[in-house]
Structures are given as structure tokens and as C-alpha cells.
Amino acid sequence: MMLGLTGVPGTGKTTVADILRGRGVPVIRVNDTIEPYIIGSDPDRDTRIIDEDRWVEEFPPVEGVVEGHLAHLLPCDRIVILRCNPEVLFERLIRRGYTEEKALENALAEALDTVLIEVFEAFESEVIYEFETTDTDSGTVADFVMDVLADRATPSHGRCDWSDYLLNRMP
Ligand SMILES: Nc1ncnc2c1ncn2[C@@H]1O[C@H](COP(=O)(O)OP(=O)(O)OP(=O)(O)O)[C@@H](O)[C@H]1O
Numbered sequence: 795m796m797l798g799l800t801g802v803p804g805t806g807k808t809t810v811a812d813i814l815r816g817r818g819v820p821v822i823r824v825n826d827t828i829e830p831y832i833i834g835s836d837p838d839r840d841t842r843i844i845d846e847d848r849w850v851e852e853f854p855p856v857e858g859v860v861e862g863h864l865a866h867l868l869p870c871d872r873i874v875i876l877r878c879n880p881e882v883l884f885e886r887l888i889r890r891g892y893t894e895e896k897a898l899e900n901a902l903a904e905a906l907d908t909v910l911i912e913v914f915e916a917f918e919s920e921v922i923y924e925f926e927t928t929d930t931d932s933g934t935v936a937d938f939v940m941d942v943l944a945d946r947a948t949p950s951h952g953r954c955d956w957s958d959y960l961l962n963r964m965p
Pocket residue numbers: 801802803804805806807808809810862863886887889890927928930931932935
């Protein structure tokens with residue numbers, strides 16, 4: 795089974811993936827596979843531009859976990875999407891050295907359910923597992939991913955509502 799572990803930057807994907815790898819689960823990091831597919835950069839947004847179509851086309855199927863915010867573009871069997879309260883996400887990203895602008899951009903992407911919407915466009919709800927990491931340690935998040943791999947978890951989505959965050963930001 796190929797399980798995609800996705801979410802906005804800062805939701806904890808890499809931390810969880812490292813724990814899973816430590817427990818013997820095969821994990822591929824999207825970031826380790828995209829180098830040949832970089833076709834430019836966007837200095838305004840401090841991001842690299844990837845030829846996503848070619849990356850998806852040439853990605854060899856994996857028995858295990860694919861971790862990264864593009865994982866849901868792949869034909870995964872199951873998708874775990876990590877969520878985090880945008881205020882907390884913002885603080886995590888600032889602590890990690892992001893500029894305020896970039897941290898805010900990601901907090902807004904989380905508040906607007908951006909990744910969840912992309913996941914919904916590509917997958918049936920029976921294979922989508924949403925998990926909130928705001929007040930949950932990464933070991934517990936890793937336990938959940940292992941439950942999904944072992945078919946012990948129930949698909950779910952729609953429990954994260956960050957509309958208060960958006961309302962508080964309106965002029
Ligand atoms: N469950 C958690 N509770 C508290 N802090 C966390 C949790 N998960 C991750 N963090 C912290 O948040 C920051 C971002 O974590 P991480 O790099 O795992 O996120 P990510 O989703 O992989 O981001 P990216 O997509 O940019 O790689 C790190 O400083 C990490 O220590």
C-alpha cells in the first residue's frame with residue numbers, strides 16, 4: 795500500500811515521517827525526489843517551481859509512506875492529511891525561521907483548507923484520514939498513521955474548522 799502523508803508546511807509531516815522510519819516503516823520524502831524536476835524558482839514566494847506532471851508520471855510506486863506536501867498528487871491508496879490550528883502553525887513556522895510573510899501565507903493556506911480541498915479533488919472520502927496535530931505529540935500522530943496502514947483507523951474529515959482564525963483577520 796502507498797500511503798500519502800500530506801499537509802501544509804509546519805503540520806508535522808517530516809517529524810512524523812522520521813518517527814515512522816525509526817519504527818521500520820519504509821518512508822520516501824517528496825523533497826528527496828524532486829531535484830530532477832525543478833524547472834525554476836519563484837523568488838517572490840521563496841519557492842521552487844516543480845514540473846509536477848512529470849514528477850507524478852515518473853514516480854515509482856512505493857510500499858509504505860510518501861511524505862511531503864505534494865504526496866496527494868500521487869496515486870496513493872490512502873491519504874493522511876495533517877492539520878494544525880493556524881495560530882499554532884504560524885508560531886511553529888516562525889520558530890523554524892520562516893519570515894512573518896511566509897508563515898502567514900502558510901497559516902492562511904491551512905485556515906482555508908487548501909490541501910484538504912486538493913485531496914478531495916483527487917480521492918474518494920473512504921481513503922482520506924484527517925488528523926489534527928495541534929495539541930498532539932508526534933509519537934501519537936505516528937501511531938495514527940500506523941493504524942491507517944494496518945487498516946485499524948476510520949476515514950474521517952471535516953472536524954477542523956478554522957473559520958474563527960479567518961474572521962479575526964477580517965478588517
Ligand atoms: N505535533 C507537534 N507538536 C508540536 N510541534 C510540532 C509537532 N509536529 C511538528 N512540530 C514542530 O513544527 C515544526 C515543523 O515540523 P515539520 O518539519 O515536521 O513539519 P512539516 O509539515 O514536515 O513541514 P515541511 O512541509 O516544511 O517540511 C518543527 O519545528 C517541529 O518540531
